[in-house]
Amino acid sequence: MTEGMDKRAIFDELMMTYGKDVWNYAYFMTKRRDLADDIVQDVFLKVYGHMDIFHGGTSVKSWLLTITRNTALDYLKTAWIRRVQLFPDRFRTETHLSAENEWFGNEEKRRIWKLVLELPRKQREVLLLATHYQMPMKEISDLLGLSEGTVKSRLYRARQAVGKQLADGVSERSERT
Template structure:
């Protein structure tokens, strides 16, 4: 809501100040989404920079058809896809980074258990096919509606619902398989 004025502005704003505000408000979301798309911290850094350069250059082109957050995530998605399709990325294999959850908990035992569970879930989510992973992350992590995701991804709402359902089932199935193998409790 705080950036609704952008859809009415055609010029005259201090773009540097607006960019600073957008980076403060959504910089972490943009970086996280870039990381989830690429699995690489260094690429997420580069993509985030590229996203905000594009936003700076096209700030007056924001039409307000979606929220600013959805607009930024769409730019992030498209930029990440372009980077992943580039010839350089296809030829060079980098070692993937591990997701590191940073949380504070009252006891060391609780912290260790929670960290292991979080790592297990993220490992499963990050192994999903890109189309399933992105709808799951957009829904759960970023809280986008079905319509916002459909607009952002350029697919129908039914396709988003189907992908989200398949993603959740895949995660639950994998976590249940892992529980059976390790003798733990089922997740579902």
């Protein structure tokens, strides 16, 4: 990765390009902002020290997310996890909505993320990689060390669970009105 190029410039580019993705993934796995911050620092320290061993067998994003996942799992072995909600900037819209529409849109996103965060970690992780990071099944299976069939199965179950909870929430609201 660093042949003929300035290591610091490459590192800066990696941080600028993937820093937010690394933080979001760390946060999604730990559900704690402080741990996500620590994990990001550790990940990029590892990346800086090992940039010369990356030879392009996978995408740079997959490599970084694999390091992030492994680092987060190390943190989770000793960390106490508490429930929080995730609000990535990717969901901000460029058009100006009415205050009411914006509130309802944000409320729906919070509700969906809350449901996603309630999924078992294995389903939550696959759903995040497939939808938020738009990774292909092959890359997800390589990153997680699973067969593509297992990844597809977990993704299907995750989508079913979130869909069911959303449908249940809609029917509960319509019964109240």
